[in-house]
Amino acid sequence: MPKDATFNEEDVCNAIRDRVLEQRLAPGTKLTEESLCSIFGVGRTTVRRAFLLLTRDNIIQLQKNKGAVVASPSPEEAKQVFEARMVLERAMLEKAAQNVSTDDIARLREHLEEEADAIAQTDIARWIRLTGKFHILLAELSGNALMCNFLEQLVFQTSLIIALYGRSGAAPNCKGGDHARIVDAIAAGDATTAGTILVSHLTSIEGQLVFEARNSEQDLHAIFGT
Amino acid sequence: MPKDATFNEEDVCNAIRDRVLEQRLAPGTKLTEESLCSIFGVGRTTVRRAFLLLTRDNIIQLQKNKGAVVASPSPEEAKQVFEARMVLERAMLEKAAQNVSTDDIARLREHLEEEADAIAQTDIARWIRLTGKFHILLAELSGNALMCNFLEQLVFQTSLIIALYGRSGAAPNCKGGDHARIVDAIAAGDATTAGTILVSHLTSIEGQLVFEARNSEQDLHAIFGT
DNA sequence: TTTCTATAAATTGTCAACAATTTACTGCCG
DNA sequence: CGGCAGTAAATTGTTGACAATTTATAGAAA
Known part of the structure; x- marks a missing residue:
């Protein structure tokens, strides 16, 4: 038994990345903190960290007070x-x-x-x-x-x-x-x-x-x- | 007057990066949250975000419960x-x-x-x-x-x-x-x-x-x- | 109906208190 | 003097409440 392992920010990142790779997450899709929290069963802190990392990789775009959306490369x-x-x-x-x-x-x-x-x-x-x-x-x-x-x-x-x-x-x-x-x-x-x-x-x-x-x-x- | 602008995580990142570039921050140097908070006059949240970004760039190394040190590339x-x-x-x-x-x-x-x-x-x-x-x-x-x-x-x-x-x-x-x-x-x-x-x-x-x-x-x- | 405004709801940002862990220190025993 | 507990301090991790902002809703006026 995997010890009831809880997800960390890396897991959340990888999950989102994989969805992007499979094109199941379309560009422009809004990612709310709350939804991801409940999906992965993690706190807002973890989701927030994942967002920051994904922003760095140009996979999502993070706007002040507006949240995260899947990036739309020009x-x-x-x-x-x-x-x-x-x-x-x-x-x-x-x-x-x-x-x-x-x-x-x-x-x-x-x-x-x-x-x-x-x-x-x-x-x-x-x-x-x-x-x-x-x-x-x-x-x-x-x-x-x-x-x-x-x-x-x-x-x-x-x-x-x-x-x-x-x-x-x-x-x-x-x-x-x-x-x-x-x-x-x-x-x-x-x-x-x-x-x-x-x-x-x-x-x-x-x-x-x-x-x-x-x-x-x-x-x-x-x-x-x- | 620049409106008493407060630093954000990007500023903290750039400051640390510049110190690294000038080699005024040696590899292995411990970076405590508290010290950076007082130096830049920001909250722990901001410093923490900066750490996460710098980790992504291999500029610092972040160890669980042990904090951040300037990276030492092998x-x-x-x-x-x-x-x-x-x-x-x-x-x-x-x-x-x-x-x-x-x-x-x-x-x-x-x-x-x-x-x-x-x-x-x-x-x-x-x-x-x-x-x-x-x-x-x-x-x-x-x-x-x-x-x-x-x-x-x-x-x-x-x-x-x-x-x-x-x-x-x-x-x-x-x-x-x-x-x-x-x-x-x-x-x-x-x-x-x-x-x-x-x-x-x-x-x-x-x-x-x-x-x-x-x-x-x-x-x-x-x-x-x- | 459309448009604008005011209010309410939802979402994100920030902070401080608390928990967990590591690190430093003191005193004891060999 | 050196090594080894055990405790105290310091540092990091997490959570939740509250503030700020945006978005949605409802109602009134044109």
Whole structure:
């Protein structure tokens, strides 16, 4: 028995992050302290700390006296996220490709099967989460925990971005055998190819976004001559 | 009159960060809530929030019931910091070199003069802070605020690393005209050269570190056969 | 009906008291 | 003198009440 373990702020953070990753928490969603308190059975202090940490990661936005809402990255921020991912993730991947063990490859292949399984069962939420986790898994192989943390933040933000600007909902991204091809390249020890595939993979995802004016007041200002 | 503005957690964070950057706050220093409360004239709540944010940035370490101490990056972490800096900072610098305006160059040159002035006045603390800020300034020119934040964290951590493992205290690092040469390369629009100088600059700093066993229990375990 | 205002409700921000834990100290025994 | 309880002090963790602010509601006037 897990000793009636009570949740701490890290647990709350991870829970919220995971929901964001699965796109079950849409950008703009209001997060009230009270609701989270009752959901997790923790005090306001804990929720408050979780909010502070999530703000730091750009996952939620905290406004004075107004509470927390799930972040809505602007198109400009979205561009920066992809730019950062390409730089970071390629470097990490190329480094990983030089140090992987056969066990690591096996672990990656196992993950690919999980992804396929999620699709087979049409468990979209799980699949979305798994595709995100794949990139984090790759990052971990680089052995650089610091860069891994950075990338993790970026992956979560990517999920928000796709939720906001993704064309046909969740399904179309991360399609094809890109992930499998990356693993193959790593297994072959071809760091450069792995990096190239990754970058085109990200470019493809970014290319599927559509930033047309949907809502918000910014658009109103743009429409009129202000 | 600035309306008797009271400090918030961001102010406290920045103050602590700046002290770390100037190496006036040594790794391992205990930070009690009470002392910071009286120093900044804020409540414990604010200090506590600041601690949480600083923990996220690896600037302090927060232990349950034991309070906060300034972080002491391990040699392994130090290696990761430099690795991350080379990846991130080179990418940002090369991007910056393509977009800089003459105003930006002027601003950089101005900064170089400040650095020289600090040396002339033997104001070491100010000089250390300026050399750190130089790298942040470069990063800002990339136009990617996200990567800029990442790098900022890394710069602060670098300051801790140098304080811990730097050979002759503070002075020898970031010497020579490396900064000036980087600015020259940028001004000439030579992104590749700028990147190369930067990497060798960082490599040089890293090379001056000495990770010999100084204290800590890890060394004891290594000494005996455990 | 719409709009504006005043009031009420709900939500967030702050603070102080109390509980839990760690750290420092004193005195005792060897 | 050095080590070891046991107690006192100090520091951190948590909770709850209250203040400040925002949001929702109801009613009156146009």
